[in-house]
Amino acid sequence: MPTQERRDDRAFRMSRRKMMRGVAAVLGAIALPAQDAPASVWESFFQKNFRELSPEDLKGVLSRLEKEYSEKYKKAVKVRATPPIEGVSYGYGLDLSRCIGCRRCVYACVEENNQSRDPQIHWIRVLQLNKERGVDLEDAEHYYNPAKVPEKGHFYMPVQCQQCEHPPCVKVCPVQATWKERDGITVVDYNWCIGCRYCMAACPYGARHFNWKKPGLPSAEMNPETHYLGNRPRPVGVVEKCTFCVQRVRNTPGRYTACVEICPVGARKFGNLLDPESEMRYIIENKRVFILKEDLNTRPKFYYFYAT
């Protein structure tokens, strides 16, 4: 075999395998933080998934983030990781007979939850629908901008994360960076998210949003009361979503969500589905209630209703 001999004689033989090894090594080295990177970068690089953190690890992570954000935004930022309250499953009600489409909720949410101002990210989208056609999403318009709302012949339907009992977004995440908590809130670990955006494709409600650019969040407008799984500042390249203001509602006593607090017509309702005395139970038991895209079996805990 003359050819074989000739090959073996060569001092260095480049095979496909060797080539791939080299490429992987170089890429791996590039992906690692630089030699002179601060310790916190190394720590965040090797940080585990939120659900695998030991209590001590979690403490370290929270204090590291607090330090990082406080320096960046020049104010004392609190990052908490308050766990779910036992015996609570959050439900949300939205009275379609009241909503006038004023979008106060959209911007209250942006302020409370530290969304990027530029490029703009909104967790709530208010749809303007035609009274004659009813809830026909093909006919929805969310760029409406008249001088005054409500406009004649229209009604308004705000859409945000429906906090599904069977969340399709959680099913598709390849790295388990998003999950449903015991109180029914679907959350994202921004440090674990790889930005593949499968969850955005899976969500039938358009409730997930991607940070295509570094979020533009002015220090003065930054809300320093944050939750690790909620409104803490996000890095570029991760997905974010409504968390029912997890930083507020997991306290005892816990405030209503920012959108409930701002709504000038009182169309937004929030409560514990497991508490027979809550307003949500009253609504479900006494009003005409529907859920969005019921046929998909996502079982939202966001109930649209008509109070009259």
Place this chain on the structure above:
Amino acid sequence: MKRDRSRHRFFPGMVVLAACLAAGVASSAPSEEKGKVAKPHAAAPAEKQFAVPTPPFTPGIFPCSDCHKEMTPNPKRRELKEEHTNIVLNHAEGQRWCLDCHDTYDRDRLHLVNGQRIRFEESYRLCGQCHGDKYRDWKVGVHGKRTGMWNGEKQYLLCVNCHNPHDPRFKPLKPLPPPVRPGDIR
């Protein structure tokens, strides 16, 4: 006869037992409960108190008695030509005028149909006389805006904080700006 006697013995026993129980319950009840029980009620059952803000009076207009105490009340239904001309009634005006809700003799209070005088802070009871369905929903936090703590203390708004009682339809608002179209995001 024997059965009768035993019944006689049984009855006083029950009375004593009941009295003891009642005394025990009364003494163990929290003090605010006792206060409530002690309050005399005319006919209507106790109305639950709601945490409400102060009514949205025009600045300087309350107490009404500041001006009205000098005047002799005129209960005759008429159009007001000198004072309060800015109030245009647009609320079943054919069937209503000022003194159907405002009290004729105590100008700092309102009155219900049964004649009971109520403070302006309790005006929801007045509205609830006609709008019973809304009143029912409001009490449980479904009609109107209820803020505060979802699992704690709550703040209500009075009907009149959102609805002008003289012209109750909710007024249209200017919407906040629409979202940027994806094509315009740079």
